[in-house]
Amino acid sequence: MTLLSVETLSRSFGGIQAVRDVSFTLAEGETVGVIGPNGAGKTTLFNLLSGHERPDSGRVAFAGREITGWAPERLIGQGLARTFQHGRVFANLSVLDNVLIGASARLRYARPNWSLLGPLGELLRALLQPPAVRAEEAALQAEAQTLLHRFGERLAPRANHPAHSLSYANRRRVEIARALAARPRLLLLDEPAAGMNESETLELQHLLLDLKTQGQTMLLIEHKLDLVMQLCDRVIVMDDGAVIAAGTAAEVRRDPAVIRAYLGDSAAAKGEFTQVPEVTL
């Protein structure tokens, strides 16, 4: 079943066409990688999907519903969660609270859905703490602790540390844990392995493979090709805002257009390349 379908999505900034006519679909349970040189428009594509930017044209449908131009606050309620390229954790919040924020959209009792008086209701319920609100919070706390344990000894011992005290790699882990706390139907991962060394990347790969076996649908941007090859069912290659190739990892690595985008024309003439030069920020 198709979970996400993107049709001729475009966005330009000033004179620069950051994303042009991008179309693809993503089936439920699939893991798809988006690769391409820096500046190819990958993050802009993510921003369009997650509602942080509005497309100039094209449409996005998620779970059979048109969501083009929806605000991020609304998309998370539909089950679309993301991580950020540069690790946007809430610096002054504890690791546990960061993860709990991820579940905000799932709060049913604490955040009454009364249109105009919603904020007032949310305030009063926080002050009065009726049993349903307390039970909901307790369940989420327990769930968040479990989630932290998925990251082995990385996060659980630091549950009460403020996020600003974490290493870069741990912040990326917190981001992933936070996104998972939303129980997303689709997880958008923007360079989850950036800034991680080899063993850390491998550890992340195991975690993501785990998620994949559990049926988590994922779309990820990643420069570390090994990770992409191991993890992804399909790969979409972007260059200069457009999709230049799509298919299995084995197919795209032989595609002349891809080789040209990464290595230039002379390399393209020599045929297949095995390792895309690693580009980290």
Next chain:
Amino acid sequence: MLSALTPWIDYTVNGLVIGNIYALLAVGLALIFGVADLINFAVGSVFSFGAYIGWVCAAYLKLPLPVTILVVILASALLGIVIERFGTRPLQGRSRIAALLVTIGIGLIIDQLLQIIFSPDPRALPSGLPDRRFTIAPGATIGTLDLLIAGVGSASGLALWLFLSRSRIGWAIRATAQDSEAARQVGIFTDRMNMLVFALASSLGGVGGLLIGMYYNNIDPSMSFNATLKGIVAAMVGGLGSLPGAIIGGLVLGLTESYGIGIFGASYRDLFAFVILLLVLVFRPQGMFQRAGRAPEPLTGTFIAWSRPLRLPRPVQAAILLVVLVLPLAGQPYVTQIGINALIYGLAAMSLTLVAGTVGQVSLGHAALLAIGGYASALFAANLGWPVALTIPLGGVVAAALGTVLIYPAFRMSGHYVSIASMAIAEIVALVILNWTGLTGGSMGLSGIPPLAIGPIDLSDARSTYYICLGLVIVMALLQARLLRSHLGRSLRAVRDDAIAAKSFGLSPSRYKMIAFLFGGFGAGLAGAISAHLFSYIDSNTFGLDLSILVLTIVILGGLGNIAGALLGAVLLVALPELFREVAQYRELVYGLALILLIRFRPQGLLGTA
């Protein structure tokens, strides 16, 4: 036909003359904003300083006008250099709001020093120019001083333009403004450029003060406040950082005010400035004359230092509770009175620490919430005869509701734009109170407000008042602590730390700012209502910008977002100066110094940010 036009020609001349002064202030602000990336709230104090230096030269030493102007330029430039070197330079790389708050502190200190040296009484500042008026239209004239002001305005504008566009140093300044990191790379001493810009801006401001003093033949230290506000309005209207925008902004503001006075009368004068400011902030935050570029401010970067709140051990907490409980029994009415004051400020500070600290909206208009609560409760009690025990919480509810509606336009802003917008909204509230005579008594204020009582039991004696305030503080503190422990605690702080990431997880920043203002508005309204019944008299000046700044200083002293810190800050800044009476008269000096030293050396406050 022509005679009907005559007053309009006068208004125009007047508006352009005053507009020239505003433009001088705005250009200074724009220069500093462009290069040093901060809004200089001390601009008005430099303006007053210039006026007083002018008074010393012209009225006291009887120096000729050109010499006076020269001395004012040099002295003001020197003051600007001092402000840059010791005030803002140490804060490079910190959030912009930090430097903004420091300039507020510097302004307080300069104002208080001027008051101490020259007394708060107004002084005459004659221009010494021959009083000749030239007829420019039938019935409309223009005087020598008008021409001098116009001349100084245009000449300094032209000189500045030539300096920035033609001289090497001017290029270096512009390079620093565009990208100070890159400027440093190519060998520009950006610190010196900052200093130079402060000197330039301050000399413009000082000359502005001199000219306006001569124009009205009257100076007093309280003119700082107005000058700061008008300069900021003009600079924002033109688009912060744009020099031509600042000049046009100044003239537009001067004309609008002048025509507005002509149509509606003088008491509405300031209302125009603030309504314009608010409209610009909401609809064109980049200014009237600049094209919308990227967002004027990154969405993160609030004034929150990384720290962990200090927890007081249980025995210490118990001891403090015991002391505050028995304090009025000590039989020292004066001490009890000070305690009441500290408690009311504590109540206000707790509400602001939620807004400015927990959700990161550094409001400079908190006093307006107290004013709304105070007036609401006083009017319900005095006009409708409702019991005070009911009107006080009602005052809190009105402040929460009305305050949240009023601040709503600022919810989409961030950083120092919030501070300026909240200040403008608070000024508008004060001006509406002043002009809505039928309801509020206007400038006469409200007197005979019923005293504190529950039913027939009179509770207006100091001891009962103390316990009422203490009870309210304890209840509100416990409620706020409960709120911070709930999911709202983390949600509010998440919105503060990173609004974009918060949105991604379903937390709409506006919604959570609204929740903070609802709760904070209630607490602040309570504080205002209590004080109204306590003083039995309030007017539109009771809750002004000075109060907003004091409460913010209390909050920063205690640690942003920290409830216990807000209470400790109130005791230290309100009660302590009262206990040492010699200090009390230099209070503004103490507040200013406290603000500067805190932001520089202990931005997390005494008990840590929460």
